[in-house]
């Protein structure tokens with residue numbers, strides 16, 4: 001029961017018309033490892049580019065349980081109530097390990113999933129974070145071409161995935177919980193530096209006082225960092241995603257940010273920088289995968305490792321030989 005192949009033109013026409021099943025199928029092509037699918041995906045992407053770029057891209061991170069999906073549901077509903085069209089994508093590098101992705105999982109956003117102005121897509125699976133991130137980045141373009149004006153990219157607060165999401169979004173939001181006054185413990189410096197806002201979630205049910213204290217502490221910490229290139233002073237806000245509190249203020253803040261960076265030119269500069277970054281990143285990945293998947297290299301690598309273990313060569317000489325044989 002082979003599906004009749006759809007032409008690239010048909011895909012593009014349908015996507016630009018906002019046809020969601022076609023959007024989904026195009027994302028499936030983007031995520032496919034089949035070279036033919038990839039070829040068509042690239043054609044679709046290039047044709048969609050003139051229709052893309054008109055959105056705000058928001059990255060959201062936080063440890064499991066902080067309330068990301070609850071927040072995205074409340075935030076997404078708020079946006080659609082304002083007439084926005086919201087796409088939720090995810091970067092979850094662990095999805096290649098445990099297969100089932102827990103990010104962008106539709107069962108965790110029950111209200112948003114039935115909203116006709118929302119589109120939710122779980123994280124692509126892949127063997128590397130770079131691969132997963134690249135596919136998500138390409139999916140952003142397709143969603144924008146389909147008319148989604150707000151793109152939310154969810155990632156879990158582990159490893160390098162935040163950096164990847166930061167490098168494909170305009171605004172980066174860190175979700176946190178109020179603890180016992182040691183909020184800054186165990187939080188990676190790099191994450192704070194990337195954040196345009198910290199939202200302290202679950203500021204409800206008797207936790208309000210702690211949340212306020214955490215806000216003071218984070219504000220103090222944020223002021224210790226040098227000013228951002230965007231000239232934006234990162235903000236700390238309180239929210240209760242569960243009770244839909246503080247959500248409108250968060251969106252108002254993002255609008256304020258967008259106004260600032262569009263006026264200053266930083267918005268376009270950052271997107272240009274991100275494009276360059278992904279160009280080089282993609283070349284790096286491609287070179288690496290071509291190299292390591294080359295059967296000749298695979299064999300030679302084993303031989304060089306054996307020589308290395310027997311003290312017959314040095315890592316540098318071995319690397320040189322391998323690279324010369326590529």
Ligand code: GDP
Pocket residue numbers: 062063064065066067068069070071108201202203204205239240241242243
């Ligand atoms: P995620 O793993 O970061 O996506 O977190 P979830 O959105 O799945 O939320 C984890 C748990 O925290 C769920 O039981 C939510 O109902 C709960 N939760 C999320 N947001 C809030 C909130 O604002 N207040 C309270 N009290 N609970 C919340």
